[in-house]
Amino acid sequence: MNTSIRIGWLYPDLMSTYGDRGNVIVLQKRCEWRGIDVEVVPVTLETQITKLQCCDLIFMGGAQDRQQKLVGVDFLKNKGPVVKEMVEKGIPALFVCAAYQFVGHYYKPYQGEKIPGAGIFDLVTVHPGDQAKRLIGNVVAEVIMLNNKSIVGFENHGGRTYLGPKMKPFARVKRGFGNNGEDGYEGAVYKNAIGSYFHGPLLPKNPHIADWLIAKALEVKYGKQIALKELDDSLEWQAHNQMI
Amino acid sequence: MIGKFAYLLLRSLGFGAGTWPGEIAIRINPHILSSFASQFRKGIILVAGTNGKTTTALMIKTILEAQGLSVVHNASGANLVNGIVSACIPTASWKGVINADYGVFEVDENSLPIVIKFLKSVKSKVVIVLLNLFRDQLDRYGEVDVIAQKWERALRGSNAIIIANADDPLVAHLGLHAKTTFFGINDKTKFLPKMEHATDSIFCLHCGARLAYEGVYFSHLGIWKCPKCGEKRPKPDIFRVKSPLPGLYNYYNTLAAMSVAKTLGITMDLAGLHPAFGRQEEIGNVKIFLSKNPVGFNQSLRTVLELGAKQLLLIVNDRIPDGRDISWIWDVDFEMIPKHVSVIVSGDRVFDLALRLKYAGIQATISKRLGDALETDKTLYVLPTYSAMLEVRKILSGNRIL
Numbered sequence: 001m002n003t004s005i006r007i008g009w010l011y012p013d014l015m016s017t018y019g020d021r022g023n024v025i026v027l028q029k030r031c032e033w034r035g036i037d038v039e040v041v042p043v044t045l046e047t048q049i050t051k052l053q054c055c056d057l058i059f060m061g062g063a064q065d066r067q068q069k070l071v072g073v074d075f076l077k078n079k080g081p082v083v084k085e086m087v088e089k090g091i092p093a094l095f096v097c098a099a100y101q102f103v104g105h106y107y108k109p110y111q112g113e114k115i116p117g118a119g120i121f122d123l124v125t126v127h128p129g130d131q132a133k134r135l136i137g138n139v140v141a142e143v144i145m146l147n148n149k150s151i152v153g154f155e156n157h158g159g160r161t162y163l164g165p166k167m168k169p170f171a172r173v174k175r176g177f178g179n180n181g182e183d184g185y186e187g188a189v190y191k192n193a194i195g196s197y198f199h200g201p202l203l204p205k206n207p208h209i210a211d212w213l214i215a216k217a218l219e220v221k222y223g224k225q226i227a228l229k230e231l232d233d234s235l236e237w238q239a240h241n242q243m244i
Numbered sequence: 245m246i247g248k249f250a251y252l253l254l255r256s257l258g259f260g261a262g263t264w265p266g267e268i269a270i271r272i273n274p275h276i277l278s279s280f281a282s283q284f285r286k287g288i289i290l291v292a293g294t295n296g297k298t299t300t301a302l303m304i305k306t307i308l309e310a311q312g313l314s315v316v317h318n319a320s321g322a323n324l325v326n327g328i329v330s331a332c333i334p335t336a337s338w339k340g341v342i343n344a345d346y347g348v349f350e351v352d353e354n355s356l357p358i359v360i361k362f363l364k365s366v367k368s369k370v371v372i373v374l375l376n377l378f379r380d381q382l383d384r385y386g387e388v389d390v391i392a393q394k395w396e397r398a399l400r401g402s403n404a405i406i407i408a409n410a411d412d413p414l415v416a417h418l419g420l421h422a423k424t425t426f427f428g429i430n431d432k433t434k435f436l437p438k439m440e441h442a443t444d445s446i447f448c449l450h451c452g453a454r455l456a457y458e459g460v461y462f463s464h465l466g467i468w469k470c471p472k473c474g475e476k477r478p479k480p481d482i483f484r485v486k487s488p489l490p491g492l493y494n495y496y497n498t499l500a501a502m503s504v505a506k507t508l509g510i511t512m513d514l515a516g517l518h519p520a521f522g523r524q525e526e527i528g529n530v531k532i533f534l535s536k537n538p539v540g541f542n543q544s545l546r547t548v549l550e551l552g553a554k555q556l557l558l559i560v561n562d563r564i565p566d567g568r569d570i571s572w573i574w575d576v577d578f579e580m581i582p583k584h585v586s587v588i589v590s591g592d593r594v595f596d597l598a599l600r601l602k603y604a605g606i607q608a609t610i611s612k613r614l615g616d617a618l619e620t621d622k623t624l625y626v627l628p629t630y631s632a633m634l635e636v637r638k639i640l641s642g643n644r645i646l
Contacts, residue, residue, distance in 0.1 A: 013446065017379075022574030022600070029603050045454075070447060138568070154569040199571040204599050235602055239595035 003226065004037035005217050008055030010079065010099070011063070011071050012042045020061030020096055022201035026210050027057065034229045036214070045074045049082045055091070057217040058083060062097030062199070072115075075102065080118035087120055092216035093193035096202060100187070100195035101125040101159055121190055122164030134158050139176030139198065140244055141186045143209070144169060151206045152243040153198025155186075161197075163188050170194055192216045205240040207233045263322050266330030276340075277325060277362040280332040283342040286313070287368040289504055290351050290359060290404075292395075293375025293415070295540045296497045297323065297350035298520045299489070300375060303501035305348045310513040313345040320521045321565075321630075323352040325359060353377070353391050357398035370404040371507060373500050374415045378463055378539040379572075392418065392449070407503045409496060410480040411465040417449045420478065425507055427499035428480030434492060435459030435466070450475045461492055462546075463539045482506065488514050489524055491547035493540075522633040527640040529620055535627040536566065538575035545580060548625040555624050556581070557617050558601075558608075559591040559632035566629040570596055578604040590617050591632050615639055 009024050024040055031038035043052050052058075060083075063071065083103075087093055095103050103120040110129035136156045142148040151171055160180035163169060169179070170187025178186035179197065187196035194209070196202055203210040211228055218226040269276050281288055291301045298320040305317045318331035328349045336342050351359050356372075363370050374395070377388050392414050399406065399418060408419035410428035419426060436459075446455050446464055453472035460466035469476035480499075487498040498514070505512040519525045522534040533544040535558075548556065562568050570593050578601055581587060587608040589597040594610055601608040611617035614632075618624070618639055628636055 018569070019571030019574035022571070022603075025574065025603050067447075070452060154571060156569060199569055201571050201574055204574070204603065205596070235595065235599050239599045242595055 001222075002037070003218055003222065004039070005031055005057055005214065005221070006039045006041055006055045007057045007059060008041050008043050008052050010043045010052075010058065010060040010075075010083075011045070011067075013044060014067040014071050015061045015063040015099060017062040017067075017097070018199055019201045020199070023061065023094060023096065023203045023210075024059055026201075026203040026207070027059070027214060030207070030210055030231065031214060033231055036218075043079060045071070049078060052079060052082050053086070055086070056221045057213060058086065058091060058093035058193075060093075060095050060099035060103075062099065068098055068102070071102075076116065076118060080120070084118060084120045087191060087193045090192050090216075090220050092213045092220065094202070094213060095121075095193065095195045097157065097197055097199065100197060101157075101161065103195065104161070105164075107159060121188060121193070121195055122166035123161055123188060123195075124164070125159040125161045127159045132158070135160075135177040135181055135197075137176055138243060139178070139186065140174045141171035141176070141178065142174060143171045145189060146208060146212065148172070149208055150174070150240070150244060151198065151202070151209060152240055153196070153200040153202055153205070155197045156199060157197055161188075166190060170196055192220070205236060205243065207231070207236045263324070263326040263330045265333045266322075266326035266328065269329050269333060270326055275362070277329055277332075277359070278365055279340065280329065280336065280342055281347065281363050281366045282368075284316070284344055284347045284366075284368060286345045287370060287508070288347040288349070288363060288366060289371045289373065290349055290356070290363075291373045291375065291500075292351045292353060292356045293373075293409075294353065294378040294537065295543075296375045296493060296500070299494065299523050300373060300497040300500045301348050301350040302520045303497060303514060303517060304373075304504050306514055306517045307501060307505050307510060307512055308346055308348070310516055311510055313510075314343070315346050315348055316342065316344045317348045318350060320350070323350045324355045325362070328359065354394075357394050360398045360402055360404070363404070364402070369508070370402075371504060372399070372402075372404045372406050373504060374406065374408040374418060375496065375500055376409055376412045376465065377414045378537060379575075388414065389449075405507055407500060407507065409465070409500070410478045411461060411467070411496075413446075413455055413464065413468045413477070414449060416478055417475070420475070424478075425482065425503050426478045426480045427482040427496070427503045428477070429461055429492070429495060429499070430480065430483045432459060434461055436462060448473060448475055462543060465496075485512070488517050489519065490551055491524075491543055493543040493547075494524075522628070522637065525637075527637070529622065530618060530624050530626055530636075530640060532626045532628065532633060532636060534630065534633050536629050538572050541573075541576040541627065542580075544627050545577070548627070549580070549582070549585070551625075553585060553623070553625040555586050555588070555620065555622055557588045557590065557611075557624055557626045557628075558597055559589070559614070559626065559628040559636070560594070560597045561592040561629050561631045561635075563592070563631040565631050573597060573600050576600075578606060581606055588617050590614050591629070 104117040104123040106114040169185035406424040410426035448470035451473040458467035535541040535544040
């Protein structure tokens with residue numbers, strides 16, 4: 001059957017630090033290579049929410065402070081509640097770095113008031129201050145819901161994220177810090193939405209995660225599991241294994 | 245001032261010892277840069293920005309020396325305070341006396357504020373060139389805005405003459421409330437068809453609204469204006485020059501150098517210019533274009549393709565000078581490489597690079613041995629990150645550091 005996916009990319013002009021657009025490129029190409037029609041829908045400050053509501057897969061990346069402030073009001077007031085609804089309905093999503101923090105309940109900076117998040121994920125992030133070390137470096141972890149298959153990436157965050165009871169951790173850290181450097185977990189999963197601190201970006205060297213998201217998007221859209229054509233991922237795994 | 249004995253030691257270390265002499269000197273006398281700086285007879289020129297510092301500083305040095313002026317200049321990359329001090333030591337006498345007309349120093353983005361501080365007491369001319377601010381290595385430097393804010397604070401109350409890029413909103417903003425000479429490009433034919441991805445600072449620094457562009461030359465450089473508060477690209481004083489090096493980014497560097505020449509009342513003569521370390525440097529059939537961040541890489545790619553490149557060698561390492569996180573290669577528009585150009589990849593992160601190219605629709609040849617990849621009887625354009633550039637030069641020119 002002829003299948004198609006619309007990928008909603010939130011704030012591509014503002015929240016796209018450090019190669020995060022690679023995640024969208026990977027999702028797009030892996031659909032194209034399989035003959036799945038794919039459209040990337042940029043969702044900016046000015047975009048109407050109806051465009052977002054038509055999407056089958058959501059991606060939101062990291063941002064620097066100034067850009068995030070600019071996004072703040074629009075996400076909390078306009079786009080965030082829509083994303084929350086979609087995530088509750090089972091639409092798959094990937095939130096990376098600043099987005100991962102932003103979809104939680106709040107972000108507590110070292111000094112100053114808590115910054116409210118969109119409350120899509122049951123988690124909070126706290127910044128312990130400049131004296132605490134920043135969590136930076138190459139990371140290797142094992143994805144719990146994918147039979148402990150490994151993922152590799154690079155983390156770079158000052159905030160420590162703590163998961164609430166509604167969240168399941170995404171992966172067990174084998175090397176690196178993860179969410180907070182304490183509990184041994186990285187990222188989080190809720191319904192079909194994944195949050196992660198991994199740059200790299202996440203998906204190129206972890207094609208199994210990209211395919212999981214694509215498969216889920218098709219499943220939710222067409223109401224049945226659709227097997228994905230296998231692709232030659234030898235280069236992906238060569239790059240992946242080099243980091244282990 | 246440093247004691248004579250320590251000084252002799254430092255001087256004997258001064259040749260080929262990198263930034264160590266400067267580091268030691270600073271420990272003995274933390275204000276040594278001030279002492280050195282105030283001795284340049286005619287003045288000091290600082291060059292700051294994410295891309296183009298080395299080439300621009302070299303151009304300025306070439307212009308000054310062509311007029312018979314003596315110049316002290318820091319080696320590429322030695323652009324922290326210790327590097328600048330190290331550059332001064334070999335030319336200073338036992339008593340720490342410098343006998344030179346000008347100091348021309350490229351300055352690292354994060355070090356500019358402290359260098360400006362050390363130059364406060366300088367009585368001769370201080371000229372500060374602000375080239376651009378792009379997203380560079382986030383895992384080393386953090387955010388572009390934070391740097392711009394620090395620069396703004398440092399420049400407040402400074403008597404320095406500012407030379408700034410009108411086409412870069414972030415940098416132009418810094419020059420708007422000072423006595424500034426602006427340079428920029430006035431050529432609509434050079435506008436890109438649409439904005440590139442690796443873009444920062446497309447929002448007004450004054451009021452936060454999204455900037456509107458009449459046209460973009462590359463990244464966030466172009467004819468910009470804030471539709472909300474009206475802040476807009478200042479008219480450049482210097483906008484036309486003959487550039488000795490290819491590429492739009494070098495046109496900006498040449499405009500900056502010309503702005504300095506005009507400010508100092510000196511003829512612009514770049515006949516004696518030799519390309520800097522790894523910047524359009526030619527060694528045999530190999531042409532090296534240092535590429536260390538998305539904007540620089542995009543510009544290098546565009547330039548070499550314009551020059552008719554048929555063979556590219558891309559090298560990405562992840563050592564300390566390159567930045568350990570190479571996620572940024574996904575912000576480079578490799579998709580612009582046409583099918584008829586053959587691409588070889590190498591470096592510490594060769595598989596990541598090959599993977600990036602795969603997703604750009606390009607089948608790259610993986611070369612694990614750099615020496616092999618460099619052997620060619622055709623023209624080869626090499627685009628390496630910093631440590632890879634040093635390796636390439638070493639392989640091509642034997643073990644001497646050129």
